Amino acid sequence: MLKVMTKENFLPYTKPSINQIDIHEVTKALNSNYLTRGPLVEAFESAVAHYCQVKYAVAFSSGTSALMGAYFAANLRQQDSLLTTPNSFVATAGAAVQRGTTPVFLDIDCSSGNMDLQQLKYNLARPSSRGRLCVAPVHFAGIPVDMQKIDQAIQNPETVVIEDAAHALGSTYFTGEKVGSCRWSDMTIFSFHAAKTITTGEGGMVTTNSEDFYRRLKLFRNNGIEREGPYLQGEAAPWYYEVQHLTGNYNFTELQAALGLSQMARLDTFVEKRRQLMKAYRALLKEIPHLHLFAEDFDAYTAYHLCVVQINFNAYKTTRTQVMNRLRERMIGTQVHYIPIYKHPYFINLCGDISAYFPKMEAYYSQALSLPLYYDLQLEEVEKVVNTLKKALQGR
Known part of the structure; x- marks a missing residue:
């Protein structure tokens, strides 16, 4: 149903x-x-x-x-x-x-x-x-x-x-x-x-x-x-x-x-909760192959605005679009941060196609996916997101 x-x-x-x-x-x-x-x-x-x-x-x-x-x-x-x-x-x-x-x-x-x-x-x-x-x-x-x-x-x-x-x-x-x-x-x-x-x-x-x-x-x-x-x-x-x-x-x-x-008045509370959520994500996402996050060294200094994971979608014989659609069908929203600025039509007209000069940005962009992260998100919902992501990567 x-x-x-x-x-x-x-x-x-x-x-x-x-x-x-x-x-x-x-x-x-x-x-x-x-x-x-x-x-x-x-x-x-x-x-x-x-x-x-x-x-x-x-x-x-x-x-x-x-x-x-x-x-x-x-x-x-x-x-x-x-x-x-x-x-x-x-x-x-x-x-x-x-x-x-x-x-x-x-x-x-x-x-x-x-x-x-x-x-x-x-x-x-x-x-x-x-x-x-x-x-x-x-x-x-x-x-x-x-x-x-x-x-x-x-x-x-x-x-x-x-x-x-x-x-x-x-x-x-x-x-x-x-x-x-x-x-x-x-x-x-x-x-x-x-x-x-x-x-x-x-x-x-x-x-x-x-x-x-x-x-x-x-x-x-x-x-x-x-x-x-x-x-x-x-x-x-x-x-x-x-x-x-x-x-x-x-x-x-x-x-x-x-x-x-x-x-x-609640900013520090918001920041601390987001750090707790990121810690939970790190612990759970370690189980997923071909996936990594940014370095953990930054966590103590970071008020996390986004939870960005990088996934080798090719290793799963799937695409980011397919994974995002599967997650959405299971009530989980995701986003991509960001399309490189130089890829937008306005900047291509201004600068030409300069993608080849940014191998690290290109590699990152091909794998980036932002998972749910906000103050009202619960720890059990983080677990749900990760479990659903595992299934979505496997085509289920």
Whole structure:
């Protein structure tokens, strides 16, 4: 007898955790005098800044707009180049390309899915007749990049470092500081999309220790509008403002901030539960041949956003699509993170077919599969996922 797929018995690859306190706080915000750009937004920014031990935090309407704001604050231009990974959502590179900046992709490190730092070191050492370099490492799945090594490899003081930590709120560097503290970077971006460890539905944040970047981030967020006296070209007045750049409206609402503040109170609980789930996955998945995970060495530093396994589907004489369909028939959702950015039609038109330059990314992409991972997932459900995966790989 076929099972009917319902929200109750289907295990998605991700799901936000919303409780009654979250709902109560959002309802309170709805009944307040502000719906956007109010005191809750400032309180949420302060909460994230305090958690990350960083001076400034600026909230944005999405992780993508946070990246756009960071690249604007860094004043990336056409003659500049962005060194980044192809193993990310398109916005990491796309937000820079929109500014005319040239993307330079680097292959990945097989142990983490993150940027290959040896390739980065080589590219940083190469002489360039073009403009500045911007390094945009991605903390993939929440696994932290060794930012101290990046800092040590940079030779030009004009090089800008912007961390894409969309996956990594709650992770720590190997030196002990929180990702987002900007100890080894100029700015860090976070995402609060519904799939992330904490959510505001959509939303993003940029952290920095630079007052200049902080001011430019706020300019970008609100249509390039400046109201502060020292930065005005005209005479300051209570009603007066100046549009100094054409940007857009990327403001964060009070409703998002209310949810974000409520979720921040549970962030460490969310992180710990995800680590427990990953530990259970590791123990159970060891029994499956032709399958491996990223290195266990990173677990103590990682706020896991994704549970990515790599499977040699050819060894099972099956395909990833067939396995995903079999799992879905058995009420288990999966996903692939990520299609390499350079494989998307836009980037093929921009860069040509450059797949051959990324053997490690290509090998990873052919085997990657993201299994369910979220706060409300139970340990017995992890066991169900693994047992069902075994059967799906065997064609059952």
